[in-house]
Amino acid sequence: MLSYGPATSYELKQRVGRTVGNFWAFAHSQLYDEPARLAAAGLVTQTTEKGGRRKRTYAITDEGRKALADWLAEPTLEQTEVRDTGLLKLFFGVSATPDDIRRLARDxxxxxxxxxxxYDQQRAQIEAVADRWQLKTLELGLRYERTVEQFWKDFLDELDRDPP
Incomplete structure (x- = not known):
């Protein structure tokens, strides 16, 4: 996230929430702990505000940009992990009531x-300022959500035709 410009941990939290937080979940504490670790490794610099709350601002270094480039060049072969509580509940649906299944599908x-x-609203807000790759991640997120939305809609229709 610092490759897009210097930021405090709070600003990183805001950036992540509007962007990669939509598809990559992690603890917010990482946004406070990780920059200090990266600074110690020489991948980012840290400047501390002289007065006030003594906020720390982090910026990526040349060495950090090289590490980012190296990471981006690594093969990405692992399977996508899906952790969907709704699907997990549906899997165990044999133990649920018909009303529970219908409520699950509707929710x-x-x-x-x-x-x-x-995502549609977000795209309309950022299209003029986001780069091509950020828009592609948003496009996949939108496609994913519309596909899963349609799955649950079809399932609701199926429940109407053939109740459990």
């Missing part, structure tokens, strides 16, 4: 529709 449909709608 998941609404959730994915809302997230996809949010």
């Amino acid at each position: 998941r449909y609404r959730s994915h529709r809302a997230r996809a709608d949010g």
Whole structure:
């Protein structure tokens, strides 16, 4: 995130929340701990505000940009991990009531529709300022959410035709 410009840990948290936080979950504490570790490794610099709250601002170094480039060049062969509580509950649905299954499907449909709608709004807000690769990640997120939204909609229709 520092490759986009210097930031405090709080600013990093804001950037992540609007961008990669949509598809890469991690503890917010990492945004406070990791910059100090990267500074100690020489991958970022740290400047501390003289007065006030003594905020620390981090900036990527040339060595940090090289490490980022090396990481980007590494093969990415691992499987995508899907951790969806709705799917997990559906898997164990044999132990649920028909009302629980219907509620699950309705809630998941609404959730994915809302997230996809949010991505549509986000795209409209950032299209003029985001780079091509950021827009591609948003496009995949939108496609994913619309596909999963449609799955739950189809499942709701199936439950209407053939109740459990």
